[in-house]
Amino acid sequence: MTAPQLQMPLACISCEHYSQVGHDDDKHCPFTNRWGETHGRTSYGQCDLHGQEVFATEICNSHEPEPFVELVDVTNRPEPRAAIQERLL
Numbered sequence: 287m288t289a290p291q292l293q294m295p296l297a298c299i300s301c302e303h304y305s306q307v308g309h310d311d312d313k314h315c316p317f318t319n320r321w322g323e324t325h326g327r328t329s330y331g332q333c334d335l336h337g338q339e340v341f342a343t344e345i346c347n348s349h350e351p352e353p354f355v356e357l358v359d360v361t362n363r364p365e366p367r368a369a370i371q372e373r374l375l
């Protein structure tokens with residue numbers, strides 16, 4: 287028997303380096319209410335790998351998924367919360 291999987295987007299919110307801080311205004315908020323209007327606020331947190339605040343909906347090349355998470359592909363946001371320099375291997 288396999289462990290149950292939790293589906294989460296392939297974004298910061300499902301990464302081991304992400305720690306939730308709160309919510310902030312976001313002009314690219316992907317979340318809508320039942321009338322199709324944007325909430326205007328998105329969760330954000332601290333990325334321990336990059337040392338930056340990031341929106342939970344951002345995607346980077348250093349993503350390390352939480353255990354027991356089944357990842358779902360999503361579209362990256364047009365702008366990050368803060369510019370991040372990716373580590374070169």
